[in-house]
Amino acid sequence: MNYQEIQNQLKKTQSWQQCYREIMLFGKQLPVIPDCLKSDDALIQGCESKVWLHIDLDESRGTILLIGDSDTRIVKGLFAIISSMYNDITLTEAKNIDAYAEFESLGLIKHLSPSRGNGIQAIIKAIQEKLSQW
Amino acid sequence: MNYQEIQNQLKKTQSWQQCYREIMLFGKQLPVIPDCLKSDDALIQGCESKVWLHIDLDESRGTILLIGDSDTRIVKGLFAIISSMYNDITLTEAKNIDAYAEFESLGLIKHLSPSRGNGIQAIIKAIQEKLSQW
Amino acid sequence: MNIIAELRHDFPVLSQSIEGQPLIYLDSGATSQKPQCVIDEINDFYSKNNSNVHRGLHSLSENATSKYEYVRTQLAKFLSVNSKEVVWTSGATESLNIIASGVTCDLNSQDIILISALEHHANIVPWQQAAQESGAKIAIMPINKQGILDIPAAIAMIEDLKPKVMACTHASNTLGNINPIAKLIDAAKKVNAITVIDGAQAFLHLRPNLSQLDCDFYVGSAHKALGPTGLGFLYGKFDKLNALSVFKTGGEMIDKVTYESSSYREAPAKFEPGTPNISGVLGFGAAINYLNKLDPIVLHQYEQTLYSYCLNQLQAIDGIIIYGDTQNNIGTISFNYRDEHHYDIAMLLNSYGIALRSGHHCTQPLIAELGIQGTLRVSLAFYNSHNDIDTFITALKSSIKLIAG
Amino acid sequence: MNIIAELRHDFPVLSQSIEGQPLIYLDSGATSQKPQCVIDEINDFYSKNNSNVHRGLHSLSENATSKYEYVRTQLAKFLSVNSKEVVWTSGATESLNIIASGVTCDLNSQDIILISALEHHANIVPWQQAAQESGAKIAIMPINKQGILDIPAAIAMIEDLKPKVMACTHASNTLGNINPIAKLIDAAKKVNAITVIDGAQAFLHLRPNLSQLDCDFYVGSAHKALGPTGLGFLYGKFDKLNALSVFKTGGEMIDKVTYESSSYREAPAKFEPGTPNISGVLGFGAAINYLNKLDPIVLHQYEQTLYSYCLNQLQAIDGIIIYGDTQNNIGTISFNYRDEHHYDIAMLLNSYGIALRSGHHCTQPLIAELGIQGTLRVSLAFYNSHNDIDTFITALKSSIKLIAG
Numbered sequence A, B: 001m002n003y004q005e006i007q008n009q010l011k012k013t014q015s016w017q018q019c020y021r022e023i024m025l026f027g028k029q030l031p032v033i034p035d036c037l038k039s040d041d042a043l044i045q046g047c048e049s050k051v052w053l054h055i056d057l058d059e060s061r062g063t064i065l066l067i068g069d070s071d072t073r074i075v076k077g078l079f080a081i082i083s084s085m086y087n088d089i090t091l092t093e094a095k096n097i098d099a100y101a102e103f104e105s106l107g108l109i110k111h112l113s114p115s116r117g118n119g120i121q122a123i124i125k126a127i128q129e130k131l132s133q134w
Numbered sequence C, D: 001m002n003i004i005a006e007l008r009h010d011f012p013v014l015s016q017s018i019e020g021q022p023l024i025y026l027d028s029g030a031t032s033q034k035p036q037c038v039i040d041e042i043n044d045f046y047s048k049n050n051s052n053v054h055r056g057l058h059s060l061s062e063n064a065t066s067k068y069e070y071v072r073t074q075l076a077k078f079l080s081v082n083s084k085e086v087v088w089t090s091g092a093t094e095s096l097n098i099i100a101s102g103v104t105c106d107l108n109s110q111d112i113i114l115i116s117a118l119e120h121h122a123n124i125v126p127w128q129q130a131a132q133e134s135g136a137k138i139a140i141m142p143i144n145k146q147g148i149l150d151i152p153a154a155i156a157m158i159e160d161l162k163p164k165v166m167a168c169t170h171a172s173n174t175l176g177n178i179n180p181i182a183k184l185i186d187a188a189k190k191v192n193a194i195t196v197i198d199g200a201q202a203f204l205h206l207r208p209n210l211s212q213l214d215c216d217f218y219v220g221s222a223h224k225a226l227g228p229t230g231l232g233f234l235y236g237k238f239d240k241l242n243a244l245s246v247f248k249t250g251g252e253m254i255d256k257v258t259y260e261s262s263s264y265r266e267a268p269a270k271f272e273p274g275t276p277n278i279s280g281v282l283g284f285g286a287a288i289n290y291l292n293k294l295d296p297i298v299l300h301q302y303e304q305t306l307y308s309y310c311l312n313q314l315q316a317i318d319g320i321i322i323y324g325d326t327q328n329n330i331g332t333i334s335f336n337y338r339d340e341h342h343y344d345i346a347m348l349l350n351s352y353g354i355a356l357r358s359g360h361h362c363t364q365p366l367i368a369e370l371g372i373q374g375t376l377r378v379s380l381a382f383y384n385s386h387n388d389i390d391t392f393i394t395a396l397k398s399s400i401k402l403i404a405g
């Protein structure tokens, strides 16, 4: 699922419940990741739910690769959204993504609130930091 | 000056200022006490102003004797009022005095507030405790 | 019951909405809502009487001081203790820190601090600090699989270990269990343990009579009992309280200060340095007043009815797992749905206007003991209605459907 | 000036009466009055948003948390520092205790803690505790007969003694003196001292820029700066702040708790266990907002004008003795009349509706150094008027007459 499709899907929702339903469905479509990738050092700090995140650079194609999972459905779905933003784009394009602004325009900015403790903010920060190293 | 006179004087005052003036005058009429009586162990605890208090029983006459002073005019005057209540009465009468009620009826109950830190409450307590020992 | 239904209108927050839907507040264990009289009292203080206490001769300060000290006697009366045994603190957490740090110098490496497996972090971590500094050891009174304190085991531990301190919560914030603390206190006193009861959750629902319970220390938070935030209390039997070493130092708690040394005043002043939370105390006074006007038995029965009503409906939902003691409970239910994450359900419930708490509830060791990640927690108060519960149950069923779908 | 005269109406207490006469509030050093917007904010919180913070996923809690954390960034901006360097405390007193107790483990019997002769008990007694526990010695930067810090002597002490800690008040609560702390901080940094500034009095009047001052720690109380009671702040340079040992422990400040041990979160969370004073923080946010809308230069000039006006009139009264620095002053005047006791004059002034403070002002060593029993203290704020001062001076003259008569 690409980011454009996600945007369209979310736009169609008419209630928070529908919106959550979509988000959870995005999460279900993520590839299942092997348990060995759910290691402690891949855990994102500061989440009440668990989030594992791996960020790699596909040097041959010049694109970045996000692999992640969460033990909650909603956070997993939110990660799927983030992941779709970074899919199949160049490193330079990736660096220019303002994920906060995207969440804002998706109407999901509330999910970035630190008190929600879901680590979305931490995920975005981790990605941006990693990108800045390349 | 006896307590009756004090009551009459205070009744005539028409403002707090006049009332304070009378109170300070009562204080001035107290006998001057020698410095040696202003000892640390005669100090009443819990006063911002200093109050020295001596309580004695005149066993021959069966009356009690209050000697006191303060470094402030108003507290000294308030002590003069207390002192006049206990003047020339028997021990039994003294034990029956409700000094709080008297201050209430004099309109001076505010001066017993602990936050005023003037030790009037402490003086009354000290007298009552001493009386209860006789 | 009708009179109780009316009480709800005293709490302005309860007429708010969440996400466009009427708010259903089921999170009183985190903090209670405040009746209008408490809000008005704070408002009045700042609009008419605002002044520092214990400092001024002027009338404003004198008024504030009288009111501030009057609330201390009010609380003392509510607890059936002496007012010089009541210290104002910034919250139950600070109260427990004052006790734990205050007894540390009396502990040594032979000593045992006995706590229960149900404690809030606030009644664990300060004791770990005390243990670390003194060399004392911490021992745990165990719970069974359902999360209920094993009283015979606990009493055996008290008798065998002869702990120097026995610290236990009156009611569990996570599970709602009411612990039979009278039994524990009795046993602990036989071995001369210092008894510390965490009443943060119990105070509002159980109105403890401390002269009957006869514990050495009892703590609570105003904000969990209709009062303002930033205020708690510490009750201690005068001699034991006064014997605690000072915690914070500064103005007002001192008697004399020279550059070389300072002497301290007696309790409670000794533990109240600096400007206190004056509006907090006055607001809490209004809360106590409010409670005093309500019949505790009627309130308690109502809360228990609500609790059973909610419990029964939850139990009727296939896949719901409930933890804790459902016989002796202040009206708090911790649950999960199958192996779904509490986070997802809490988020969905919020979208229906249901405010409840999810997670470890600051009781990580308890949650670990139960072998789970966390729970969803409904915590009720007398201002909740049967309708609140109906709405919650409907929303929960819809949320489960959404997740399963 | 007219705009400033209008500000007075924002403070509802100022239209109250004392003893049947309009209240003249000259005790802002003890606690400031609160503008209506602060009162409204607290009211709003309890009526619409009341909820605990950092705990709930539900919208009410999320709102409260966002607001609570937003005020931290507001204050950080006001002080020109980073928001993770700002800790909420129960008051300046607690802030100073956190620092003093937090550095105690780094002190030993060779170390000197250098404080000034002008300190409030809150910046003396916690250091005495630290000294007692660590064996360190306290040394005092001296004042002259007028009560002004002797800067050359202070700097020489810093250079000679090479103190481990240099703690000084930004402005004296008793005398109003503004200390040239930038010079002291510079000198202290050259000898690697930890620099601690008590800003309880200065914050409102001087709006310190901490990135310029470059001290390690700076503390204040909300209630002295238009905000609610029961709240203070502790600023610390992040590394130094985070390196302090924890003071209170409990929920929210921890990362992981097991029965055996606990790990703590980073500052500021590490120093904020338990439920904070949420309404206090939100109210203080409204106070900072209010201050941000006023031009600090205009306010400062106005306060200085008021101060001079009051000072001149006092000086013109035969027998009035004034203490402290009248050149660099936040607008606080300590005085006596001949050898009359401050208590009598304060009581008489109160009967005229004048609220000012008398006594040792929690600075017993300073009062002893000045060789007196206490003072009467006028402390002004921008909401005072020239008329306040006229009324005060008239009342003072009448009081003197009453005493002399």
Ligand SMILES: Cc1ncc(COP(=O)(O)O)c(C=O)c1O
Pocket: C251, C273, C274, C275, C276, D029, D030, D090, D091, D092, D093, D094, D120, D122, D123, D169, D171, D172, D173, D198, D200, D201, D221, D223, D232, D362
């Ligand atoms: C200079 C100074 N430091 C510290 C304090 C203590 O502040 P609080 O009582 O708000 O904790 C005060 C308050 O009187 C003060 O004036």
Ligand SMILES: Cc1ncc(COP(=O)(O)O)c(C=O)c1O
Pocket: C029, C030, C090, C091, C092, C093, C094, C120, C122, C123, C169, C171, C172, C173, C198, C200, C201, C221, C223, C232, C362, D251, D273, D274, D275, D276
């Ligand atoms: C049982 C228990 N103890 C202690 C506390 C700590 O209370 P506070 O956060 O008000 O300090 C709580 C609050 O959650 C609690 O539920």
